[in-house]
Amino acid sequence: KQEVTQIPAALSVPEGENLVLNCSFTDSAIYNLQWFRQDPGKGLTSLLLIQSSQREQTSGRLNASLDKSSGRSTLYIAASQPGDSATYLCAVRGGIYNQGGKLIFGQGTELSVKP
């Protein structure tokens, strides 16, 4: 059974710092991995999707990497801003024949960027 772990559970950094959020998963037979952002009481915003055949994806100040063999992904945020404060969720998707292709979420990392 796939399990997804995110470390740390919470992180507080000063504005301008570069930071890394970590995600690990137990079953490397994934179809893809997705990073989401969630503001308090709101829905999830998709940030980046990495297919199992890819090593990384970039969007603006965000870079996500994937190492399937070691069961790890990282989300790198450059030059953090107070507006980046939110909970970041990592989710992996197995193939259709692996848990029905559903998303398995980690518990999230709550990020606070101080001005």
Added chain:
Amino acid sequence: DTEVTQTPKHLVMGMTNKKSLKCEQHMGHRAMYWYKQKAKKPPELMFVYSYEKLSINESVPSRFSPECPNSSLLNLHLHALQPEDSALYLCASSYDQRETQYFGPGTRLLVL
């Protein structure tokens, strides 16, 4: 249009009430999802519809009844809920079950 809309935004209901949550998307997506999220927890999948047919039911109690009248619309009918069912209910859609899921803003449900 990359938006998933959900109504209502907030809902308060008693344990004997019947209510429905509505989700709509016009992105041509063929997979639609219901998730339940408690505070400080990740979303938990409840149901998946693929091409308007129920493909996954995560052993959800029968007091939650999903319905997909057409490819753009997903409903969740609620009846005889319990206070522990209070949560944020999120709808999502994707082109198919393998692709990026787009989430709506959610319905905050309180059961008294």
